[in-house]
Amino acid sequence: MTAYPANSVLVLVDVSPAGQLRSSAAEVIGAASTVGTPVALAVAAPGNADRLSAELAALGAGYVMISESAELDTAVVSPLVDALSAAAAAVSPEAVLVSNSIQGRDAAARFAARSGSSLAADAVGVSRDEEGVVAHHSVYGGAYSVDSAAAAGTLVITLRQGSSSVRAAAQDAETELLAVAASGAPDALINSYEETIVASSRPELRGAEVVVSGGRGVGSGENFALVESLADALGGAVGASRAAVDAGYVAQTLQVGQTGVTVAPQLYIALGISGAIQHRAGMQTAKTIIAINKDADAPIFEIADFGVVGDLFTVVPQLVKAIESKRG
Amino acid sequence: MKIVVLMKEVPDTWGDRTLDLETGLLNRAGSDLVLDEITERALEVALTHRDSNPGTEVVLLAVGPATVPNSLRKGLAMGADRAVHVHDDALLGADLTLTAETLAAAIRHIGFDLVVAGNLSTDGGGGVLPSMLAELLGVAGISSLSTVEITDSTVAGRRNIESGAFEVSAALPAVISITEALPDARFSNFKGIMAAKKKPFETLSLADLGITVDENAGRSIIIAVAQRPARTAGIRIEDDGDAGQQIADFLIQNQLIKGRS
Numbered sequence: 001m002t003a004y005p006a007n008s009v010l011v012l013v014d015v016s017p018a019g020q021l022r023s024s025a026a027e028v029i030g031a032a033s034t035v036g037t038p039v040a041l042a043v044a045a046p047g048n049a050d051r052l053s054a055e056l057a058a059l060g061a062g063y064v065m066i067s068e069s070a071e072l073d074t075a076v077v078s079p080l081v082d083a084l085s086a087a088a089a090a091v092s093p094e095a096v097l098v099s100n101s102i103q104g105r106d107a108a109a110r111f112a113a114r115s116g117s118s119l120a121a122d123a124v125g126v127s128r129d130e131e132g133v134v135a136h137h138s139v140y141g142g143a144y145s146v147d148s149a150a151a152a153g154t155l156v157i158t159l160r161q162g163s164s165s166v167r168a169a170a171q172d173a174e175t176e177l178l179a180v181a182a183s184g185a186p187d188a189l190i191n192s193y194e195e196t197i198v199a200s201s202r203p204e205l206r207g208a209e210v211v212v213s214g215g216r217g218v219g220s221g222e223n224f225a226l227v228e229s230l231a232d233a234l235g236g237a238v239g240a241s242r243a244a245v246d247a248g249y250v251a252q253t254l255q256v257g258q259t260g261v262t263v264a265p266q267l268y269i270a271l272g273i274s275g276a277i278q279h280r281a282g283m284q285t286a287k288t289i290i291a292i293n294k295d296a297d298a299p300i301f302e303i304a305d306f307g308v309v310g311d312l313f314t315v316v317p318q319l320v321k322a323i324e325s326k327r328g
Numbered sequence: 329m330k331i332v333v334l335m336k337e338v339p340d341t342w343g344d345r346t347l348d349l350e351t352g353l354l355n356r357a358g359s360d361l362v363l364d365e366i367t368e369r370a371l372e373v374a375l376t377h378r379d380s381n382p383g384t385e386v387v388l389l390a391v392g393p394a395t396v397p398n399s400l401r402k403g404l405a406m407g408a409d410r411a412v413h414v415h416d417d418a419l420l421g422a423d424l425t426l427t428a429e430t431l432a433a434a435i436r437h438i439g440f441d442l443v444v445a446g447n448l449s450t451d452g453g454g455g456v457l458p459s460m461l462a463e464l465l466g467v468a469g470i471s472s473l474s475t476v477e478i479t480d481s482t483v484a485g486r487r488n489i490e491s492g493a494f495e496v497s498a499a500l501p502a503v504i505s506i507t508e509a510l511p512d513a514r515f516s517n518f519k520g521i522m523a524a525k526k527k528p529f530e531t532l533s534l535a536d537l538g539i540t541v542d543e544n545a546g547r548s549i550i551i552a553v554a555q556r557p558a559r560t561a562g563i564r565i566e567d568d569g570d571a572g573q574q575i576a577d578f579l580i581q582n583q584l585i586k587g588r589s
């Protein structure tokens with residue numbers, strides 16, 4: 001049996017139903033590497049262990065645990081929770097780190113409740129002080145920074161996706177195939193799953209360095225081509241305000257804001273977005289904010305580093321042209 | 329069927345939300361307190377089921393300070409049958425684990441076939457409580473449902489995750505959380521508001537629920553709070569025909585133009 005270091009951080013990585021690592025794996029292993037030795041745990045259908053352990057070592061996991069489960073096709077969360085429990089018993093980690101994806105936080109929540117551990121949800125970073133691992137939170141749309149820690153025992157942390165840019169160096173990992181005893185805890189049944197096919201060559205909204213968002217002022221779904229043209233000129237992702245989503249211009253998955261995706265890019269460009277407080281809560285930690293709106297009283301101007309009162313249908317094409325000519 | 333709906337009182341997202349920098353707790357006096365909209369949608373799910381299934385009882389449950397009853401009255405006015413409020417000074421600053429243990433004990437006290445919650449509160453945004461409750465109650469849990477079908481013995485629906493969608497089902501009793509893809513809550517009318525005043529309202533303490541707060545248990549504690557400096561407006565111009573060029577110049581100066589990846 002493998003002996004795990006005292007500063008182990010157990011990392012549950014997200015794996016798709018087809019057995020592929022989600023992009024968040026690099027982020028959670030990277031964050032874990034800043035506070036201890038990452039021990040990556042992947043739960044996948046049988047036959048994936050060798051490939052996944054090589055991929056996780058390449059992402060910087062010093063140790064890899066793989067739980068092969070045939071139940072994943074039908075059970076919503078119990079294979080993950082049971083595997084986390086077994087892994088935690090073997091590793092005795094100082095902290096457990098999980099991506100704050102819907103799947104990840106369900107598993108983390110159930111594990112914390114089952115083990116009586118303290119839970120730090122939706123952290124935007126981790127660090128270490130003399131007493132142990134600390135979780136950093138961004139509260140009320142980035143208006144406050146709050147640090148939390150466990151009074152006793154293991155701290156279970158879910159890490160907001162796209163919040164940490166640290167990536168760990170590749171390791172020669174030791175792999176352990178984890179034997180998991182099913183808890184038999186009641187669980188929901190999966191009747192079918194359909195992966196969303198992303199045909200776009202643009203970066204994902206979550207974690208993108210540049211985000212160009214459109215609001216009600218864009219006027220129609222067809223007009224969103226203008227937003228896309230600027231995003232493509234800057235190599236950025238496309239987002240939208242809730243008003244644009246509610247008006248049916250774009251899918252809800254593009255919604256930036258308190259109830260949508262929270263982004264913290266280097267550059268955020270708001271086109272025809274008034275800047276309702278709920279939208280600002282999802283983007284105001286962007287490094288630089290640019291806003292174009294014909295309403296001079298739009299609240300978005302209160303937080304924009306560069307604001308243009310004008311018609312986005314004349315300003316944006318000119319801007320795209322200027323960017324293209326600059327880049328040659 | 330008995331449906332327990334978890335309600336949360338939060339500071340209104342349309343107003344200022346401030347934290348006490350000493351304690352890290354919400355500054356309640358400085359905020360407008362309202363029911364979180366997503367929990368009103370959760371109530372709507374329960375009321376819609378009761379509309380077509382007489383014999384369904386819809387019970388509101390909230391944990392929080394003395395202000396909570398005012399918020400719960402709104403849910404009663406919308407049509408819930410009764411409300412339960414867990415109020416205890418020892419819950420001040422409760423972490424997720426203690427909150428989940430308290431809610432689980434209150435749900436057991438009420439009895440339930442189905443617990444309905446919102447997927448994410450607008451203040452904490454953790455999204456973990458429904459799953460913690462399912463674990464503590466020893467029942468199936470389904471989070472992030474964008475559709476809900478309830479029968480006498482099952483709950484089913486579409487569960488959207490970031491990269492796809494599951495069709496899932498579970499036997500009752502169960503805990504579900506719903507997203508804002510589900511319909512907005514109904515309005516309360518005058519009759520509902522008057523009726524709300526007469527509906528049963530139960531207040532419980534931790535002692536009533538048999539919970540003692542253990543200082544040495546695994547709890548999450550706040551160790552630091554800081555306010556970020558507010559963003560301030562930068563340059564603002566009116567477009568005189570060259571605004572696009574001016575933005576490009578600004579991007580170049582700030583080295584924000586990158587190649588296509």
